């Protein structure tokens with residue numbers, strides 16, 4: 327069993343839900359990433375989604391765009407992201423790390439070479455935002471051969487036929503984007519999420535995480551009632567953006583620990 | 595050669611094109627594709643499109659023999675396909691009329707567009723006014739500053755212009771932002787892309803609407819000259835005016851096709867926008883194509899004197915035509931384009947757009963290598979009034 331499956335198995339047996347934070351590698355600076363990853367784990371995160379900076383993050387809202395720009399100012403490319411993960415793995419061999427990014431930096435490195443290096447660095451899954459299933463069969467095979475999970479998105483507008491198709495290819499967990507629009511938007515509709523998740527579960531047998539628009543403990547707790555995992559991105563990045571260097575880790579730790587608590591309390 | 599029949603069902607031109615977008619956009623693109631498929635061969639839709647092109651745009655655009663300039667250059671005869679005479683002064687409007695008619699049939703009341711120089715934004719604002727639609731144009735903050743007159747033109751036409759502050763604050767970022775708007779407002783919004791880029795069906799759809807250029811040219815050439823040209827030349831930014839002229843000629847291999855990219859300060863410098871000559875294949879803005887990028891796969895800022903060619907990607911069909919050697923792609927520098935701009939003003943009394951001046955400059959280089967009875971057809975994609983401030987500035991004159 328790989329680290330992602332292992333993590334969900336343990337959570338399930340403890341009747342707990344996963345907390346999956348997203349940060350962009352290299353934001354605010356390259357020196358912060360590994361310590362932020364450890365800090366996320368200490369605050370109760372189960373899986374870390376690490377964004378690979380890209381010059382044209384078409385599916386992201388302003389908050390994540392800015393984080394990508396900050397990282398790129400420091401020339402953080404895919405090579406340095408993999409180095410950060412190797413560094414993280416020196417003292418953490420348990421927490422799954424999922425890379426999230428756009429196709430072009432990966433293609434520039436080459437699928438095979440990237441996959442081999444990512445595996446070696448300790449990556450567990452890869453979500454390539456702009457590779458829909460139709461365009462990435464070869465890529466999914468490549469990840470599989472290297473023992474990594476291909477993570478996919480589903481959205482409120484995904485037709486049921488697509489859900490089935492994504493369910494066939496997806497490994498690890500499915501990331502259900504709870505809103506129309508880009509990352510960072512607000513107004514998540516819980517009733518809507520609930521009925522969609524019920525539909526998704528008829529086709530999907532792996533865990534389903536819900537993200538986009540989760541901004542506080544209350545929302546995280548409410549989503550945890552419905553989904554297997556809660557994904558939080560823009561809200562954490564805002565905290566990173568607004569925190570002075572000497573308070574960065576503390577602020578992020580408090581924010582994430584608060585969400586952890588709210589998620590755990592929903593089960594009680 | 596087999597009859598050329600691309601793209602395939604999923605929008606591929608060989609390895610290029612396709613649909614590379616996040617799941618959130620897939621259903622909007624599926625709907626667009628379905629709707630476009632059903633209207634594409636619909637007689638009523640075609641009749642309406644042709645009627646608009648005739649009475650609103652002012653088509654057909656003539657083919658004009660640039661006799662004095664040809665004589666001066668001392669080689670092949672240079673003919674100009676006069677897209678500069680269209681309403682709004684460029685070929686862009688052929689496409690915006692087509693997409694706006696489709697938007698109307700799909701019941702969309704709001705249209706959005708990206709623009710670089712503002713030409714496509716103006717063409718979109720124009721048709722939005724014509725059909726009574728709300729119009730929002732995304733434009734890089736840097737371009738808003740450089741193209742103040744076109745910004746005002748769009749506002750006069752009733753459009754809202756939103757400056758984009760992200761990334762390099764130019765055309766590519768405007769396209770990102772328009773996509774984000776579209777994902778968020780798909781129910782009531784139609785995204786009118788300005789060139790043969792973006793995810794399928796855009797490269798095919800924009801090509802189809804622009805194909806009127808080449809289709810007319812074929813008829814006009816036969817009528818006036820009794821034969822087809824030896825060479826076609828067009829500038830390539832995203833590639834819509836070029837593919838519009840080339841497409842009807844693709845199966846006619848006796849006609850050479852040359853696309854001219856912006857070589858900026860030179861192909862051996864870092865300041866150009868010559869994607870096909872200097873780029874590498876990759877994925878951007880929903881399709882696979884050649885891109886100007888660094889070793890990490892980040893897209894790099896481009897440079898051209900002409901804002902309409904200043905784009906780090908290129909339409910996927912051009913990428914394929916290059917790879918199969920059906921079309922050739924060359925570069926023309928800022929200085930060469932400027933020289934051609936002045937030449938056409940002086941020899942023919944026609945002020946070309948700086949984009950089109952790149953095609954003209956290559957024609958001027960190429961014509962002397964051919965004989966006097968050979969014919970070069972250049973796509974004069976737009977008029978140059980919009981570029982007067984830039985040209986004056988380059989000549990050290992303040993207006």
Ligand SMILES: Cc1ncc(COP(=O)(O)O)c(C=O)c1O
Pocket residue numbers: 684685686710711712713714788789790829830831832833834835836901902903947949950975976977
């Ligand atoms: C007059 C003119 N020609 C050419 C272009 C380049 O676009 P494309 O390559 O799509 O024809 C533009 C773009 O703004 C333009 O305004």
